[in-house]
Amino acid sequence: MGRYLARRLAAAVGVLWAAYTLAFAILYLLPGDPAEILAAGGENTDPDPAALEKLRAEYGLDRPIAEQYWDKLWAALHGNFGVSVTSGRPVTDVIKDAAPSTLLLTFGALAAAIIGGALLALIATYPRGAGLRQLLLSLPSLAVSAPTFWVGLILVQLLSFQWRLLPAIGNEGWKSLVMPVVTLAIPVSAVVAQVLAKSLLTELGSPYVEIAHAKGVSRTRIHLRHVARNAAIPTLTLVGVLTGELLAGTVVVETVFSRAGIGRVTAAAVERQDIPVVLGVVVFSAAIFVVVNLLIDLVYPLLDPRIAQNGARA
Amino acid sequence: MTDTIDARTPQHLLTIDGLRVAYRGRRGEVRAVDGVDLAVGAGQVVAVVGESGSGKSTLAHAVIGLLPAGGRIDAGRISFAGRDGEQDLARLSERKLRALRGRDIGLIPQDPSVSLNPTTRIGAQVAEVLIVHGLANSRNAHVEAVQALADAGLPDPATRAQQFPHELSGGMRQRVLIAIAFAANPRLVIADEPTSALDVTVQKRILDHLGMLVQSRGTSILLITHDLGVAAGRADQLIVMSRGRVVEAGRTADILDNPQHEYTRKLLSDAPSMASGSLIAGRRTATATDTATARERGGSADDAGAATPVPLLQVSHVVKHFPLPRRGGGERVLKAVDDVSFSIERGRTLALVGESGSGKSTTARLSIALTAPTSGSIVFDGLDLVKARSGEIRRARQSMQIVYQNPYTSLSPRLTVSQIVEEPLRIFRVGSKAERRAAAADLIDQVALPASVLSRRAAELSGGQRQRVAIARALALSPSLVVCDEPVSALDVTVQSQILALLVDLQAERNLSYLFISHDLAVVRQIADDVAVMRNGQIVEAGPTQQIYAAPQHEYTQELLNAVPTRAARTTRPN
Numbered sequence: 001m002g003r004y005l006a007r008r009l010a011a012a013v014g015v016l017w018a019a020y021t022l023a024f025a026i027l028y029l030l031p032g033d034p035a036e037i038l039a040a041g042g043e044n045t046d047p048d049p050a051a052l053e054k055l056r057a058e059y060g061l062d063r064p065i066a067e068q069y070w071d072k073l074w075a076a077l078h079g080n081f082g083v084s085v086t087s088g089r090p091v092t093d094v095i096k097d098a099a100p101s102t103l104l105l106t107f108g109a110l111a112a113a114i115i116g117g118a119l120l121a122l123i124a125t126y127p128r129g130a131g132l133r134q135l136l137l138s139l140p141s142l143a144v145s146a147p148t149f150w151v152g153l154i155l156v157q158l159l160s161f162q163w164r165l166l167p168a169i170g171n172e173g174w175k176s177l178v179m180p181v182v183t184l185a186i187p188v189s190a191v192v193a194q195v196l197a198k199s200l201l202t203e204l205g206s207p208y209v210e211i212a213h214a215k216g217v218s219r220t221r222i223h224l225r226h227v228a229r230n231a232a233i234p235t236l237t238l239v240g241v242l243t244g245e246l247l248a249g250t251v252v253v254e255t256v257f258s259r260a261g262i263g264r265v266t267a268a269a270v271e272r273q274d275i276p277v278v279l280g281v282v283v284f285s286a287a288i289f290v291v292v293n294l295l296i297d298l299v300y301p302l303l304d305p306r307i308a309q310n311g312a313r314a
Numbered sequence: 315m316t317d318t319i320d321a322r323t324p325q326h327l328l329t330i331d332g333l334r335v336a337y338r339g340r341r342g343e344v345r346a347v348d349g350v351d352l353a354v355g356a357g358q359v360v361a362v363v364g365e366s367g368s369g370k371s372t373l374a375h376a377v378i379g380l381l382p383a384g385g386r387i388d389a390g391r392i393s394f395a396g397r398d399g400e401q402d403l404a405r406l407s408e409r410k411l412r413a414l415r416g417r418d419i420g421l422i423p424q425d426p427s428v429s430l431n432p433t434t435r436i437g438a439q440v441a442e443v444l445i446v447h448g449l450a451n452s453r454n455a456h457v458e459a460v461q462a463l464a465d466a467g468l469p470d471p472a473t474r475a476q477q478f479p480h481e482l483s484g485g486m487r488q489r490v491l492i493a494i495a496f497a498a499n500p501r502l503v504i505a506d507e508p509t510s511a512l513d514v515t516v517q518k519r520i521l522d523h524l525g526m527l528v529q530s531r532g533t534s535i536l537l538i539t540h541d542l543g544v545a546a547g548r549a550d551q552l553i554v555m556s557r558g559r560v561v562e563a564g565r566t567a568d569i570l571d572n573p574q575h576e577y578t579r580k581l582l583s584d585a586p587s588m589a590s591g592s593l594i595a596g597r598r599t600a601t602a603t604d605t606a607t608a609r610e611r612g613g614s615a616d617d618a619g620a621a622t623p624v625p626l627l628q629v630s631h632v633v634k635h636f637p638l639p640r641r642g643g644g645e646r647v648l649k650a651v652d653d654v655s656f657s658i659e660r661g662r663t664l665a666l667v668g669e670s671g672s673g674k675s676t677t678a679r680l681s682i683a684l685t686a687p688t689s690g691s692i693v694f695d696g697l698d699l700v701k702a703r704s705g706e707i708r709r710a711r712q713s714m715q716i717v718y719q720n721p722y723t724s725l726s727p728r729l730t731v732s733q734i735v736e737e738p739l740r741i742f743r744v745g746s747k748a749e750r751r752a753a754a755a756d757l758i759d760q761v762a763l764p765a766s767v768l769s770r771r772a773a774e775l776s777g778g779q780r781q782r783v784a785i786a787r788a789l790a791l792s793p794s795l796v797v798c799d800e801p802v803s804a805l806d807v808t809v810q811s812q813i814l815a816l817l818v819d820l821q822a823e824r825n826l827s828y829l830f831i832s833h834d835l836a837v838v839r840q841i842a843d844d845v846a847v848m849r850n851g852q853i854v855e856a857g858p859t860q861q862i863y864a865a866p867q868h869e870y871t872q873e874l875l876n877a878v879p880t881r882a883a884r885t886t887r888p889n
Contacts, residue, residue: 207429213380214423215443215494216416226431304433305478 008297012290019286020076020279024069027275035061076283082276086269091280094265099284101171102261105253106246106288108177109184113246114239116185117192124193125200126223137197143190148249152183152256169258180257184249188242195238199231206230232303240293247285325395327501327534328354328377333390333404335369335376346372346385348558354502354534354551359525361537361549361566363581365806366777369558374504374538377403378419379411394419396501417447420495422524424507426487430479436463436490437475443497459497466493467523484670485516492520496527506538513669513833518877521548540806542585543879546570554578584811586836592859593818593840594663624696625657626795626827627681632690634676634851650676651687652851660794661821663828665842665859667835667874673851678797678831682714683707695794712742715788719800721780727773731758731783734772738790757786761816778809782816789820799831814841835878839863847871 035056056062060071075082081091117140124136159179160168170176203209204227212222247262254263262281269277300307335347347369354360362370375381377392392403396418403411415421423429431439440462441455450458456475463471468489479487488508495503505524509517525548528535539545545552545566552569554562554577562575573579634651651673658664666674679685681692683699692699697710715738718724725734735754739745745753758768761782772780781801788796798817802810818841820826832838838845839859846856847870855868866872 207423207425208431210380211421211423211429211491211494212431212442214378214415214419214421215446216412216414217442217446218412221446226434229433230431306432306480 004301005298008294012294015290016283016286020073020283021069023279023282024072027279028065028068035059072279081280081283084269084277085274086272086277091276094277095262095280095284098260098262098265101259102247102250102254102263103288104177105180105184105250105259105261106243108181109188109246109249110239110243112181112185113189113192113242117189118196118235120189120193121196121200122223122228125197125204126219137194140190140193140197143186144194146186148183148187148252149256151186152179152253155179155183156257171259171261176257176259180253180259183256184246184253188246188249191238191242192235196231196235199234200227203227203231229303233300233307236296236299236303240289240296243292244285244289247288325356326353326393327356327358327395328352328536329391329393330373330377331391331393333373333376333392334388335372335381335385336388337382337384338386339384345388346558347376349390350555350558350560352553352560352563354536356501356534357528357532358551359528359535359537359549360551360553361539361545362553362555363539363542363545364555365540365581365808367557368555370538370555371506373555374506374536377504377536378415378421379403379406379408380415380421394502413447416443416494416500417449417498418500418502420498420500420503422488422491422495422503422505422508425511426484426491427511429491430487432479434478435475436477436479436482440475440490440493440497443494447498449498459493462493462497463490465527466490466496467519468493484512485520488512488516488520489523492524492527496531496533499531500533502534502536504536504538507540508537509544510539510541514835514879515669515873515877517544517879521879524548541879542570542581542807547879554581581807584808586807586810586814586834586840593814594821594843626660626695627658627829628691628693629657629677629681630655630691630693632677632680632692633688634673634680634685635688649851651680653690654848654851654853656846656853656856658795658827658829660827661825662843663821663830663841665830665832665838665845666848667832667838667845668848669833669874672848674831674848675799677848678716678799678829681829682716682795682797683710684716712738712791713793714795714797715791715793716797716799717781717784717788717801720804721777721784722804724784725772725780725787727771730769730771731763731775732768734783735786735790738787742791744791753790754786757789758783760789760820761786776809777805778813781805781809781813785813785816785820789824792824793826795827795829797829797831800833801830802837803832803834810837817841835863835874847874 035052053062060068072082079092081095083090084094087094120136120139124133124139127133127136156168156179159166166178167176168179200223209222209226212226217226250261250263251267252263253259254261255267262284265277266281268274269281330350330352333347333350334345336343336345350369350373352360352362362373364370372381372385375385376387377394381387387404390404394401394403394414396414398410398413398418401410401414403414406414430436437456437459440459441450444450444455444458445452460471460475463474466489468474468486474482474486474490479490482490488511492508495505508524509520512520521544524535527533537545537549549566552562552564552566553560554569554575556577562569562573562578569578570582573582632651632654633649635647636650638646638648654673654677656664666677668674676685680687682694683692683702687700690700694710695713697706699707699710702710729737732751732754735757736750739750739753744750755765755768758765763779763782763786767775767779767783772783775783781804785801801817802813805813814837817828821828828841830838830842842859844857845859845862846853847862847868848854849870855862855866855871862871863875866875
């Protein structure tokens with residue numbers, strides 16, 4: 001178990017480093033002079049060469065690229081991601097302010113997606129009649145094909161404008177969280193339902209299920225005690241990937257519902273080419289993704305005792 | 315109500331009258347069981363014997379109401395005298411059936427490797443049957459479960475109860491399933507091919523233990539098997555099924571001594587046994603001059619007529635280690651193959667015999683460069699496979715092919731038979747498209763399949779037909795060596811004898827060499843020139859087949875030969 005944990009931790013650190021490096025490379029090596037972007041500050045003016053030189057020296061852009069990379073990586077390791085070009089605030093402060101709202105949204109949506117998707121999958125695979133089963137199993141593909149922004153707009157139209165149940169925009173209170181969470185969770189829960197239902201059906205065909213029947217175990221108990229646990233692994237793997245999807249989805253959802261958060265910060269920073277902020281957001285998102293997947297790696301052996309041993313052997 | 319029934323009362327525990335079971339599928343209805351009558355007396359062992367598709371397994375599942383989807387009892391009675399009195403299981407509600415299952419009727423399944431929940435501890439799986447029937451509460455269930463494991467003959471049951479299925483061997487898992495079946499002390503246990511997935515020595519120990527449990531508890535057993543040897547040694551009554559009907563029924567000894575029905579006789583003659591004649595005896599005499607000398611020399615030297623005694627495959631001091639998970643100490647390795655040497659000449663068959671875990675399959679994979687050895691040398695047709703470059707090995711692959719054990723998984727279900735057989739030719743760019751198609755048709759003809767199968771998909775074929783396709787694919791590139799890894803152990807006895815005959819014919823026609831991997835000593839005796847017995851990665855005894863079987867020197871070889879189920883009258887249980 002110790003080895004398993006150590007391997008997973010090392011992999012997590014590696015992913016973070018790779019995300020930082022890749023983002024750095026793309027942002028600094030792509031055509032376009034960072035100094036010009038910095039000088040322009042988002043506006044389309046022609047800066048004078050002297051000012052550019054001054055900026056280059058100030059940001060260290062006149063030094064070799066490798067040197068800049070190591071300096072910035074070293075600073076980042078100490079929690080210093082530089083200063084936002086547009087607002088002049090430290091990047092860490094920008095992210096700290098925006099993060100709570102986005103994390104609430106992301107993990108609220110993740111919880112909703114897992115609960116909703118798992119319930120649908122468990123219920124859909126329970127009936128013995130093929131007709132009802134097929135009908136329930138067709139729901140997820142319907143949900144997957146609905147675009148996020150469209151679902152959001154429909155919800156706003158109905159719940160806010162027609163029935164006046166929930167606020168259409170803003171960050172205030174749990175009520176403002178409901179619609180963004182639902183909007184974000186629907187496509188993800190559909191994927192969860194599809195994958196879990198498929199594994200449940202596969203597991204239901206396993207010989208050990210027949211033995212459970214032969215023991216006189218009820219169908220409900222077989223479904224929940226025997227099959228659900230064995231079927232959970234592929235879905236759990238998927239949840240790790242879907243967390244990244246949800247984080248990306250916040251860009252659209254926060255825009256649709258006019259919520260402050262990382263998504264909005266990202267959209268603005270990309271638009272104005274605020275390189276330090278973009279780099280900070282990339283590392284932040286990668287960190288969330290890595291932490292969630294690390295947690296999932298720790299849950300695997302609890303669900304399936306074979307995994308820790310195989311992990312150690314590989 | 316008393317729980318003990320005098321074993322001598324002629325009262326029947328289970329009586330089946332005119333049972334008909336049908337499956338409804340896309341292609342209409344298939345009748346799997348067509349009017350079966352049978353009776354199981356208290357304390358009796360009744361064996362139902364037949365090939366796959368005979369309906370014997372359907373019969374067993376109908377009794378406990380666990381027919382697969384689409385299966386339905388159309389007619390008949392299944393009268394069972396359980397703790398709740400006489401009941402007709404064919405008409406019982408799901409709820410009442412559930413109360414019977416596990417408590418009054420136990421089930422031992424065919425494949426222990428997949429019949430336990432992989433993520434639940436052994437003890438909990440045994441305890442569950444007691445808990446769901448209210449025979450134990452959550453406090454004492456674990457103790458009862460350990461006792462049940464001990465009764466099933468599992469060594470160190472308290473430790474095993476804490477473990478997970480993957481930490482146990484196949485034989486141990488089958489004992490766990492026996493513990494589950496017997497835990498609630500049922501009156502009837504249905505054993506559906508209980509040992510066909512196990513090694514022959516383990517099989518014997520499990521069957522002996524089962525017989526002991528039956529005797530001490532007075533439990534009745536409905537034993538479903540395709541293996542007449544297993545049935546012969548253990549059953550009071552024998553029921554022979556074919557195509558959903560009972561063709562013969564009676565006392566085991568009577569049927570074996572004097573089979574009345576043609577099908578029973580065929581089943582008896584097809585079953586490979588230690589008394590079966592060698593299939594290659596004819597070939598040896600047919601090739602004239604070398605026969606006598608080869609027999610005398612035990613086939614260890616050159617073929618008569620050939621100038622140099624260069625073997626086709628020469629394996630010398632081969633070692634293969636696999637790393638094991640570290641536990642505490644330093645690195646540990648599994649010595650799967652530990653200094654193995656042998657050679658095969660052209661046109662001859664060497665059989666590697668051993669139990670699972672003996673390293674015989676790894677040796678086979680090493681022999682045709684599917685995996686690299688840790689040390690040692692393997693020379694195939696003059697090419698050193700250990701030192702050869704990948705390009706050379708790739709070219710050599712045309713001359714060495716393999717036929718796997720399970721024709722259900724070794725053929726892609728999505729390809730047509732023609733595509734499957736053409737694939738090796740396509741990979742090595744042999745001939746034009748039309749020529750490859752013609753070659754595939756020719757090969758299919760050689761393995762005695764009708765040309766109509768060419769356009770069908772593998773999934774539509776029977777097990778025997780699939781194995782013929784696998785053989786055709788292996789022969790497509792005209793190899794000189796074919797490795798047969800348990801090629802008939804997944805097949806029915808009748809099909810088994812046909813496939814063995816085919817392999818022998820093809821060998822004579824094409825001067826093929828076979829490396830034949832098997833755990834079935836009766837099969838090996840029929841087909842091999844030479845035998846090497848493997849255990850724990852080493853060859854403990856090797857020599858000409860007749861010599862090994864007539865006078866086994868090593869005690870392990872003797873043990874293996876003794877464990878083969880015989881058709882001789884039962885000796886383990888008095889009548």
